[in-house]
Structure formats: C-alpha cells, structure tokens
Amino acid sequence: MSNVMDKPVSRRGLFSTVGRLGVTAALAGGVMSPTGVAVASGHEEKLNKSVERYMGAGEVTYEKVTIDAPIIAENGRVVPVKVTVDHPMTDDDFIESVGIFVDKNPIPFAARFRLKPGQAGKAVVATRLKIGKSSNLRAIARTNNGKLLGGLREIKVTIGGCGG
Amino acid sequence: MSSGIGKAKIRIPRSIQAGDTVEVKALIRHPMETGLRKNKKTKEKIPAHYIDEVTVEFRNETVLVADWGAAVAKDPFFSFFLQVDGPGVLKITWKDNKGEVYSKTTEVTVK
Structure with missing residues (x-):
C-alpha cells in the first residue's frame, strides 16, 4: 500500500486504485468500510452510511457489477446510467x-431497485440521474445471501445537475 | 405546478412469446425537485417534490419495487427486465414524497 501513497496520483489513478484495493481487501478478508475506502472524509462517511442504510452492512466486493454511463456528462441534470450484474436470477x-x-451528491443515495x-x-436496471459535479458513481448489488457486490465508474460533469 | 404530473408511458416489445425475458421501459412525468434548489428571483427554496417509491406489478404479482431519492432526474426514466410467462396486465404505481399516488397500466400480449 505504501508504494501507492508515495507517488502523486491522478484522480483517475486514485479511483481505480481504490477499486482494486477494495477487491484485494475483500479477497484477503480484511475489514473495510462498505465502500471499500479506508480513509473516511465527510463525503465517505455520508456515503458509507447511505450504502449501509439501503444495502445493509458488510464488505463490498468490487466485481461482477458493470455501470454503463457516459465518461463525460455534458449535462449533469440528465445522466443515463445502466447497471448490469453478472449473476444468476434463480x-x-x-x-x-x-x-x-x-x-x-449532497445526498449520495440515488435509487434502489428490489x-x-x-x-x-436479468439483474439489469437503468435510469437517469442528476449528478451535481464530477464524481464517482457506485452501484451495489445485494444477493439473497446478503453478499454485496459493487461497481465503480467515474463521471465528469461539465454542467452541474443541482443549479437553478 | 408542472403540468402533466401523474402521466406515464410504458414501452414493451411488440412481439413477445411466452417465456421470453423482455426489457420494460417507463417514463413518468414528475418535477423531481430535490428541495435544495432556490428560486433565483425570490431566493426562496423550492420545496422537495420527488417520487420516492415505484411498484411494478405483473399478473397481480409485485415484480419490482424501486426506492428513489431526489437524484433521479426530472421526468424519470427507468427500465428493467421482466420474464413473461403469459399475457396479463402490467401496472406501474408511483408515490411521491407529498403522498400523491398515481398509476398506469398496459396490456401485455403474447404470441
């Protein structure tokens, strides 16, 4: 982990590293916050609480969940998002x-589909979201056994979704 | 208030055979106000007004329940997959944070 911290990282690099760390920690059975982010800033804390409230407590393994969304959203008021979970529905x-x-987002929770x-x-759902500023988008899927799977995607927003 | 509130469109594939898994798309008219926006002239906050729960029933069985926050975009769109074992009525019911409830139905026919 120290080699990651030593060098300056780009946003993109950081996010993908966080994603990988999440997977690594889950594989190693390490204790992590629901979002797989060890350092809790204001955003992270809000996010972790929100994830726990809507998806239940537990480690999130970042695999099998794919988010389809534009990399650059010109208009943050309407960002199409599709989540595909590669998992059976038996x-x-x-x-x-x-x-x-x-x-x-000021309120990280956007939607939950039961x-x-x-x-x-198929475990595939889509909707359109308001995204206030460039941010990570996170999809979390809960299996009937209570296992949490996740996917991450960074979205750059050029015009915010929360202004007047 | 915004006109057309309470209206919705449901789209399903035209030709379905029993046993098919099809994508259902729905578009609901709703302002989806977050409660965080201000009226630019009066500087007053625009009260939150958004759909917080959507229920989909097919052949009188609940097949999907969606819980939404105010981050879902204005005039919400959503889609999901449905296994169609036979013909029947697809009903979408939505409730907003002011307690207003609306619904829309469509007939699903199979070949």
Whole structure:
C-alpha cells in the first residue's frame, strides 16, 4: 500500500486504485468500510452510511457489477446510467436489490431497485440521474445471501445537475 | 405546478412469446425537485417534490419495487427486465414524497 501513497496520483489513478484495493481487501478478508475506502472524509462517511442504510452492512466486493454511463456528462441534470450484474436470477440464488449512489451528491443515495427471482429475468436496471459535479458513481448489488457486490465508474460533469 | 404530473408511458416489445425475458421501459412525468434548489428571483427554496417509491406489478404479482431519492432526474426514466410467462396486465404505481399516488397500466400480449 505504501508504494501507492508515495507517488502523486491522478484522480483517475486514485479511483481505480481504490477499486482494486477494495477487491484485494475483500479477497484477503480484511475489514473495510462498505465502500471499500479506508480513509473516511465527510463525503465517505455520508456515503458509507447511505450504502449501509439501503444495502445493509458488510464488505463490498468490487466485481461482477458493470455501470454503463457516459465518461463525460455534458449535462449533469440528465445522466443515463445502466447497471448490469453478472449473476444468476434463480429462485435460490439471485440479486435481491441493486442500489445506485453518487459519491459527491449532497445526498449520495440515488435509487434502489428490489428485484424478484423468476420475475426479473436479468439483474439489469437503468435510469437517469442528476449528478451535481464530477464524481464517482457506485452501484451495489445485494444477493439473497446478503453478499454485496459493487461497481465503480467515474463521471465528469461539465454542467452541474443541482443549479437553478 | 408542472403540468402533466401523474402521466406515464410504458414501452414493451411488440412481439413477445411466452417465456421470453423482455426489457420494460417507463417514463413518468414528475418535477423531481430535490428541495435544495432556490428560486433565483425570490431566493426562496423550492420545496422537495420527488417520487420516492415505484411498484411494478405483473399478473397481480409485485415484480419490482424501486426506492428513489431526489437524484433521479426530472421526468424519470427507468427500465428493467421482466420474464413473461403469459399475457396479463402490467401496472406501474408511483408515490411521491407529498403522498400523491398515481398509476398506469398496459396490456401485455403474447404470441
């Protein structure tokens, strides 16, 4: 970890590193916050609470969840977001909910979709979000066994989604 | 208030065979005010007014429940996948933070 901290990192580099660290920690069985971010700033704390409230407590393994969204959102008021969870939807092994969070929005929670096995053929949901400023977008999926899977995506916003 | 509130469009593929998994798309008319915006002239806060719960029923069974925050964009769009085992009514019901409840139904036919 020290080699990561030693050199100056770009935002992009930092985010992808955080993503990798999350996976590594989960594999190693390390104790991490729900978002896989060890350092808690104001945003992180709000985000962690929000994730815990809507998705339940637990470590998030950052795998199997893909977020489709523009890399640069020209208009932060309407950003299309699609979340695909690569997981079966059978009666005894399924995704029970998918939550979408915007790390730097004043209220990080954006949406949660609760799915039914056998009715939702695939764990794929889409919507459009308001994103106030460039931020990480985070999708968390909860399996019926309470396991949390996650995906991260950085979105650059050129016109904010919260102004008048 | 914004006109057209309470209206929605539901789109499903035209030709469905029993057993198919299809993508359902819905568009609901709603201002989705966050409560954080200010009226530029009066400097007063515009009260929060957003849909916080959406329920989808198919053939009288709940198939999806969505909980939304104010970050969902104005005139919300959402899509999901539905396994269609036979014909029936698809009903989308949405409730906003002021307690207003609306719904829209569409007939799903299979070949």
